[in-house]
Structures are given as structure tokens and as C-alpha cells.
Amino acid sequence: MDKILGVELSHKFAPISIREKVALNKKQTIDALADLKKDCKEAIILSTCNRLSIYAYTSNIQPLIDFFNRMGISRQYLNILPDTDISITNLFNTAAGLESQAVGEHQILGQIKQALDYGRQAKSTGPVLDEMVRQAIHTGKRVRLETKIGKYSASLATVGFEIIEKHGYHLPDSTLLVIGTGNMANLVTTILDRSKIKKLYISSHEMDRAEKMAKEWGGEAIELKDLYTTITSTDIVIGGTQGEINILSEQELQNSKCKRAEFALGVGNKKLFIDFGVPRNFNPSLKLHPNIDLYDLDDIKKLTYEGLLKRYNEIPQAHAIINEKVKHFSEWLKHRKVAPILEAYWHNLDEIKMEELKWLLPKLGNISDQQKELIMRFTHRMMRKITKSPIQGIKRIADNLHIDQNPLHTVQDIFDVNDVNIFVPKKKIIVGTRGSKLALTQTQMMIEELKKHEPQYEFITKVIRTNGDEGDINVVGAFTTAIQKHLLQGEIDLAVHSFKDLPVENIEGLKICAVTEREPANDVLISKNNIRLEDLSANAIIGTGSLRRDIQLRMLRPDIQIKHIQGNVDTRIKKMEDGEYDAIVLAAAGLKRLEMLHLATQVFTLDEMLPAAGQGALAIETRDEKNYISDLVSLLNHEPTRIATKAERHFLISLGGGCNYPIAVFSELKKNNITIKGFYATDDGSSVVKETMKAPQNQYMRISGELAALVKEKCGLESKSAFRETTSE
Numbered sequence: 001m002d003k004i005l006g007v008e009l010s011h012k013f014a015p016i017s018i019r020e021k022v023a024l025n026k027k028q029t030i031d032a033l034a035d036l037k038k039d040c041k042e043a044i045i046l047s048t049c050n051r052l053s054i055y056a057y058t059s060n061i062q063p064l065i066d067f068f069n070r071m072g073i074s075r076q077y078l079n080i081l082p083d084t085d086i087s088i089t090n091l092f093n094t095a096a097g098l099e100s101q102a103v104g105e106h107q108i109l110g111q112i113k114q115a116l117d118y119g120r121q122a123k124s125t126g127p128v129l130d131e132m133v134r135q136a137i138h139t140g141k142r143v144r145l146e147t148k149i150g151k152y153s154a155s156l157a158t159v160g161f162e163i164i165e166k167h168g169y170h171l172p173d174s175t176l177l178v179i180g181t182g183n184m185a186n187l188v189t190t191i192l193d194r195s196k197i198k199k200l201y202i203s204s205h206e207m208d209r210a211e212k213m214a215k216e217w218g219g220e221a222i223e224l225k226d227l228y229t230t231i232t233s234t235d236i237v238i239g240g241t242q243g244e245i246n247i248l249s250e251q252e253l254q255n256s257k258c259k260r261a262e263f264a265l266g267v268g269n270k271k272l273f274i275d276f277g278v279p280r281n282f283n284p285s286l287k288l289h290p291n292i293d294l295y296d297l298d299d300i301k302k303l304t305y306e307g308l309l310k311r312y313n314e315i316p317q318a319h320a321i322i323n324e325k326v327k328h329f330s331e332w333l334k335h336r337k338v339a340p341i342l343e344a345y346w347h348n349l350d351e352i353k354m355e356e357l358k359w360l361l362p363k364l365g366n367i368s369d370q371q372k373e374l375i376m377r378f379t380h381r382m383m384r385k386i387t388k389s390p391i392q393g394i395k396r397i398a399d400n401l402h403i404d405q406n407p408l409h410t411v412q413d414i415f416d417v418n419d420v421n422i423f424v425p426k427k428k429i430i431v432g433t434r435g436s437k438l439a440l441t442q443t444q445m446m447i448e449e450l451k452k453h454e455p456q457y458e459f460i461t462k463v464i465r466t467n468g469d470e471g472d473i474n475v476v477g478a479f480t481t482a483i484q485k486h487l488l489q490g491e492i493d494l495a496v497h498s499f500k501d502l503p504v505e506n507i508e509g510l511k512i513c514a515v516t517e518r519e520p521a522n523d524v525l526i527s528k529n530n531i532r533l534e535d536l537s538a539n540a541i542i543g544t545g546s547l548r549r550d551i552q553l554r555m556l557r558p559d560i561q562i563k564h565i566q567g568n569v570d571t572r573i574k575k576m577e578d579g580e581y582d583a584i585v586l587a588a589a590g591l592k593r594l595e596m597l598h599l600a601t602q603v604f605t606l607d608e609m610l611p612a613a614g615q616g617a618l619a620i621e622t623r624d625e626k627n628y629i630s631d632l633v634s635l636l637n638h639e640p641t642r643i644a645t646k647a648e649r650h651f652l653i654s655l656g657g658g659c660n661y662p663i664a665v666f667s668e669l670k671k672n673n674i675t676i677k678g679f680y681a682t683d684d685g686s687s688v689v690k691e692t693m694k695a696p697q698n699q700y701m702r703i704s705g706e707l708a709a710l711v712k713e714k715c716g717l718e719s720k721s722a723f724r725e726t727t728s729e
Contacts, residue, residue, distance in 0.1 A: 002059050003084045004084045004132065005056055005064065006080075006081030006090060007064040007065055007068060007080055009022060009079075010050060010052075012570075013076075013437070014077035016278065016296055016297050018077050019049075019278060020279035021072060021073065022047075022068070022071045023049075023278045024052065029047055029118050032067065033122035034123075039060070040056040041056075041058055041128075042056060042058075042129045043124045043125075044118070044125055044129050045115060046094070048108065050100065050278075051094075053090075053091075055091060055129060056129075057129055065080075076595055076596035082440060082443070082444040083459075084460075088329055089322065089323075091112075091132065092136050092322045095108065095112055095136040096140050096322055097143070097149060098315060101300070103315075106144065108140070109141070116130065128336070131332065132329060135329045135332075138325070139325040143318045146317070148314050149314040149318055160274050160300075163274055164191070171197045172198060174197060175197075175198055175199040175234045176201070176234070176235070176236045177203065177230055177236070177237045177238070178202050179237070179239045179241050180203075180239065180241035180276075180277070181241075188200075188213075199219075199220070200214070200220070201214075201222050202220070202222070203223065204221075205224065205241060234271065237271060237274070239277045240281070271293070272292075272293050273286060273293065273295070274294075274295050274300075275294065276300075284296065341420055342391060346387070349387065350383075353379050357375070357376070360375075428457070428460065429457055429458070429459050429460070429493045430491070430492045430494075431462065431492065431493065432464050432486050432492035434465075434466055434483070437569070438498075438593065438594055439498075440463075442498070443496045446496050446636065449636055454632055462491070464482050464492075465482065480497055480501050480503065481503075483497070484621070487510060487622070488623070493623075494620055498590070498614075498619075499619040510622070510623060511622060511630075512620070513630050513633040514619075514620040514634055514635075514636040514638075515617050515642040516617060516618040518644070519589035520588045520589060521587075521615045522605070522611065523585050523609050524587075524591065524600035524601075525583050525602040526584050526599050526600055527582060527584075528577070528582060528583070533556060536560065539559065539560065539561055540561065541563050541580075541581050541583075542560055542562055542582065542583045543564070543581035543584040543585070545565055545566045546585075546612070547662040548663060550662065552662075553585065553609070555685065556609075565580075565581065572584050573599070587615055606666055606677065610665060612664060613652045613663070613664075613665050619645075643667075643669060643697065644668065644669055644700075646700070647667040647676055648676075650700075650705060651663075651676065651704040651707060652708075654709065655708045655712055662680075663678075663680055664679035665678045667704070669697055673695065673696060673697055675692065675693070675694045676692065676700075676704055676707050678692075680712060680715050681715065687716060688715070689715045691711050
């Protein structure tokens with residue numbers, strides 16, 4: 001069944017060095033759309049300096065992912081939008097400026113309009129995406145009209161001006177060189193509106209445009225080949241052209257084909273370079289030049305944070321508008337499903353009307369054209385009034401297609417339009433999940449597996465915010481409770497969890513219907529400069545939010561520092577890259593599902609570090625009732641993993657460990673035997689016990705309980721309340 005699906009590469013998950021690989025010009029965009037049209041009914045591409053987003057009306061998201069794969073972009077940087085409401089919400093948020101680097105900026109609306117224009121030129125759009133984009137633009141305008149999200153200065157143009165002021169340049173005494181004539185117009189206008197300048201140079205790939213803008217602004221147009229001579233006498237250089245400037249963008253300045261460029265940069269006063277280009281106009285190594293201050297888009301992102309705080313206060317009101325518009329468009333899309341029936345029904349009525357008028361008009365004698373027109377209008381009005389109620393009824397049916405003996409088939413019979421082919425799913429299943437990239441990826445994987453068994457079902461992904469997503473990880477079930485409430489209330493039909501996030505307490509009315517085959521349960525180290533744990537310097541800072549990992553790391557390297565960290569995978573990696581940590585520890589399974597396992601510097605063996613109970617497995621939870629959902633989900637159960645994780649869970653329950661006590665466990669089944677390794681310690685690591693037991697597989701409950709009793713006895717600890725590790729990545 002066709003849905004609106006999307007894949008996005010944006011500043012939220014990818015640095016500029018990755019984004020610039022897919023900076024598409026007009027021709028490249030149209031060519032890409034023509035290629036996507038082979039696999040998708042409709043497609044558009046939104047290409048800006050901060051994102052490349054593909055939205056498609058299709059039944060399969062893989063062609064969109066394949067597009068980025070061909071461009072050399074791995075899945076770790078992609079934001080997958082696996083369902084209609086998620087894709088619509090993402091585009092509407094983008095149009096409202098909520099996804100922009102400068103929250104609330106206006107330029108994105110023009111870029112969305114351009115995306116639609118390119119789609120029309122490529123003939124890759126149709127009624128669905130055309131209407132979606134139209135509604136997105138309307139949403140963006142309404143958010144800016146009804147909130148103050150665009151009131152406070154945060155555009156790139158304003159930020160560029162503030163950078164100039166920050167470095168103490170007195171514009172009436174400064175010479176400015178602007179490379180590019182497109183988006184640079186906003187910045188130049190902002191500067192000229194606020195201050196006079198000593199001298200302005202404009203350079204562009206298109207000399208005609210440079211001359212036109214130079215005349216408009218009282219500047220001088222120069223050709224790109226003359227940049228190096230102009231830079232000598234320039235104080236501020238701003239780049240915003242779509243192609244790299246070869247004279248300044250060699251991978252290493254010392255290897256430049258033009259040594260005069262290096263000379264030009266080194267003479268005169270200290271120079272300020274502001275790079276708005278994607279790809280970057282200026283070589284990043286210029287930041288090392290003693291005579292240059294260089295800012296690219298990633299640098300600007302960091303600088304704009306404080307200036308955007310006022311706009312953030314407007315976000316809740318903006319979300320309310322967006323949610324309303326998303327609901328409106330979703331209803332339009334549902335009603336469109338029955339459009340072929342309504343169109344055929346109306347066509348039949350229109351034919352009847354014309355046949356009757358052919359009978360009537362000759363019998364009326366010599367009547368005027370005006371009278372004929374009046375009769376035609378009268379019959380049309382009569383048709384509309386007669387059909388109003390049945391048409392509204394058909395639209396109501398469209399909101400509930402997923403029932404046995406669907407009434408739409410009855411409607412087709414009643415209106416004699418059985419030749420219309422319309423897909424009616426056998427069932428609709430709503431799948432609840434968190435909104436993190438990993439959670440959505442895991443959920444989509446499970447949906448694809450379920451589709452293999454029931455291709456005639458429609459699966460809808462519903463994103464639910466949890467306590468953990470709000471930053472409160474110190475509660476039991478931080479990443480699961482909210483989802484379980486929706487499941488109990490019947491708002492979703494099943495939920496996909498990372499097994500290790502589930503509390504040990506069973507929720508009355510719910511059951512784990514399947515445990516999927518386990519990915520590697522190991523933990524991994526990711527470090528800057530690819531340094532292994534044993535080679536990190538003394539007092540190196542390692543980030544983890546888990547006592548279990550904390551103790552085991554300090555057992556391996558007593559001289560390191562452990563610092564708390566939380567957030568999703570991308571957030572944790574970014575914190576490390578920004579210098580807050582020398583290394584971080586994550587679960588291998590999540591990285592593998594995100595296709596990021598190659599980032600691991602070191603995979604810890606199970607002897608070095610035991611995992612959390614259930615780590616590496618996914619649990620699919622449903623309501624505790626026997627029906628078609630539980631029957632379908634049970635097909636994904638992997639029995640060896642179910643037994644292993646059940647044993648680990650029983651070990652956890654038998655210990656009754658409190659959250660002040662690190663607990664780790666791993667079970668493995670081989671040749672009808674089960675081996676369980678357990679770990680138990682005090683929070684300061686002063687008392688640590690690690691034991692292993694082996695028994696026939698059918699005795700897994702007995703052996704897990706005995707192992708728990710043994711490690712607790714050896715550690716000399718009393719039973720505490722149930723422990724649950726709340727460090728989801």
C-alpha cells in the first residue's frame with residue numbers, strides 16, 4: 001500500500017563534510033527525481049545548505065535509502081521517516097522553521113517552493129505530494145503569522161553580521177568581498193542596511209549577475225580568476241556560491257596550484273572568512289592560518305544557539321498549529337483513497353443527467369440559450385444536494401478501511417462501479433515506538449518482517465514520547481511506560497522495545513509476544529582518534545550512563561575517569577567529538593542496526609564486559625489476548641533468544657538488585673545446554689562477583705536462580721528492590 005515516506009540527511013545528524021557530498025544543483029536534482037520516479041509514484045527532493053530530504057509517495061522506502069547509498073552516505077547519518085504522519089510532520093516542521101539551523105528562518109519556504117517546481121519539471125510529482133507541499137507552505141506561513149517564532153533575529157544574514165561585529169570590524173573602514181549572488185543577497189542587504197562600507201567587491205560564476213548586483217549595491221564586480229589579487233586588499237571574505245572556489249579550496253593550502261593565493265592571504269590586516277557554501281567554498285585548513293578567522297556553517301550553528309532561545313519559547317504554539325494541519329492533511333489523504341469511487345459515481349450520474357436532458361429539452365419547444373443554461377445549473381445543483389449525504393458517508397467509511405467485508409465493496413455494488421480497482425487492507429496495525437533514530441530503525445525492521453508474513457496488512461508507525469525522551473531516566477520504565485499506557489488504552493496495537501529497557505515487573509494486560517533473534521550483545525568503545533581502552537591516557541574521560549559499565553570499565557582501567565552521559569547514539573557521539581569525553585561506551589546491537597558498527601574502536605569480549613539482561617534483543621509487546629495480532633507477531637519469535645533472555649530476566653528478578661548495584665548477565669544456548677554468566681557488585685566496585693553456571697537447556701529457570709543466589713552470597717549483599725538499567729541509546 002502506498003504511503004508518504006521520507007529519508008533525510010540534515011544538520012541534526014550529519015556534519016557539513018558529509019552534507020556537502022550531496023549538495024545538488026538544479027540539473028542534478030531533476031535527474032535524481034527522474035531516477036526515483038522509476039520506483040516511486042511521486043517524489044520530491046528538498047535540497048538546502050542544511051539538508052537533503054527526499055519525500056516519496058510509494059510502498060517501499062528502499063529506493064530512497066539506495067539513493068543516499070549511491071552517493072556514499074551511510075545509514076548512520078540518515079533520518080528515516082517510515083510512515084505517512086511522520087513524513088508529513090517532518091516536512092511541516094521544516095516549513096515552519098523548526099528543523100532549521102536558525103529556528104524560524106523564512107528562507108526555507110522559498111526552498112520548499114523550489115523543490116515542488118523542480119518536481120513538476122521532472123514530472124515526478126502528482127496530486128498527493130503537490131497537495132502536501134502546498135499545505136506545508138501554508139503551515140509555515142501560518143506559524144510565522146500567529147507566533148513570534150520569526151520575530152527575533154536568527155537568520156544566517158543576521159548571524160553573519162554579528163560575526164563581523166564580534167571581530168571588531170568597523171565597516172566604514174573595511175573592504176568586503178562577496179563570492180556568490182544567490183543567497184548572499186540577503187546578507188549584503190543586511191550589512192548595507194545597517195552600515196556603510198569602504199569598498200564592496202562582488203564575484204560570481206555568472207559575471208552578468210555579479211555586475212548587476214555590484215551596480216545595485218555600489219560595488220565592483222570581479223571575475224573568479226582575479227580573486228587572489230582582490231583578497232590582498234580585503235578585510236572580510238564571504239562565500240556562498242554553489243561550487244567550490246578552486247583558488248582557495250585545495251585540500252591542503254600548501255599544495256595550491258596558485259602560490260599567489262597563499263601570498264594574498266598572508267599580507268595585509270587579519271582577515272575574516274565566513275563560509276555559507278555547501279560544498280564549502282574555502283578550504284577548512286585555512287582555520288590554521290595565523291592571519292585568518294574562518295567560520296563555516298557548523299561553526300555558525302554553535303554560535304546561534306543563545307540567539308535562538310527566545311524563538312524556542314514559541315515552539316509549543318507552533319507545534320499546536322502543525323499538529324492541526326497534519327491532521328487536516330491526513331484526513332484529506334484518507335478521503336482521497338475513495339476518490340476513484342466518487343469520481344466514477346459522479347460520472348455515472350452525469351451521464352444519466354445528460355440523457356434526461358436530451359429527452360427534456362426538445363419537449364420544451366423554442367427556449368433561449370439563457371433558459372437552457374438555467375436548466376443545466378438547476379440539474380447540477382439538484383445532483384449535488386441529492387449526493388451530499390452518500391458522499392459524506394463514503395468519506396466516513398474511508399476513515400475505517402480495515403474491517404472484514406468492507407462497506408466500500410457494498411458501495412461499489414450500490415453505485416455500479418465495480419470496475420474501479422481500490423486496495424482495501426485486510427487489517428490496520430498501529431505500531432508504537434519512541435522517536436529516536438534507533439527506535440524508528442528497529443521498528444521499521446520489525447514492520448518489514450511482519451509484512452513478509454502479511455503483505456495485505458497496513459502498518460502505521462506512531463511515535464510516542466517517553467520520560468526518557470524528556471530527560472528523566474531515573475524512573476522505572478523511563479523508555480517504555482508511556483508506550484505501554486498507549487498499548488493498554490488501545491491507541492496502538494503493538495510496541496517494539498529494546499529488551500533491556502523493559503522493567504522486570506510484568507504489566508497486567510500486556511504480554512511479550514515475541515523476542516527477536518539477538519544481535520551481538522557486546523558493548524563497544526568508540527574513541528577519538530581510534531584509540532583502544534588500554535592505550536587511552538591516564539585520567540582519560542569515558543562517557544557512560546550505566547553503573548554496570550562503570551564498574552567493569554574501572555576493573556579494566558582503574559586510572560580512567562567515568563563521566564555520566566545520556567542521549568541517543570548521535571548525541572553521545574557528538575558530545576565525544578566536541579571534546580566532552582575521550583571515549584564513550586555503547587551497545588554493539590544498536591550500532592549494527594544503524595549501520596554504524598564500523599565506528600567502534602574496540603568490541604569488548606564478554607570476559608571483559610558483560611551486558612545488561614536482554615541486551616541485543618528486541619521484544620514485541622501486545623495486549624494479553626489471543627487475536628490476529630498476537631498470532632502474527634508470534635511468527636517473529638526466536639525461541640533460543642527467548643529462552644536466553646528469560647533466563648537473564650529471572651537472574652535479575654532473583655537478585656532483586658536495587659539501582660545502586662550494577663548487574664550484568666548473559667546466557668548462551670549450545671547443543672541443548674545453557675551457560676549463564678552473571679555479574680554483581682557494589683556501586684563503588686569494592687565488592688565484585690563474577691560467576692558462570694551450565695545446565696541442560698530445560699533447566700534454565702533453576703540455574704538462573706541458583707546463579708543469582710551464589711553471586712549475592714559471595715558479594716555479601718542483601719536483597720533490594722527491582723533493578724532496571726535506564727540508559728537507552
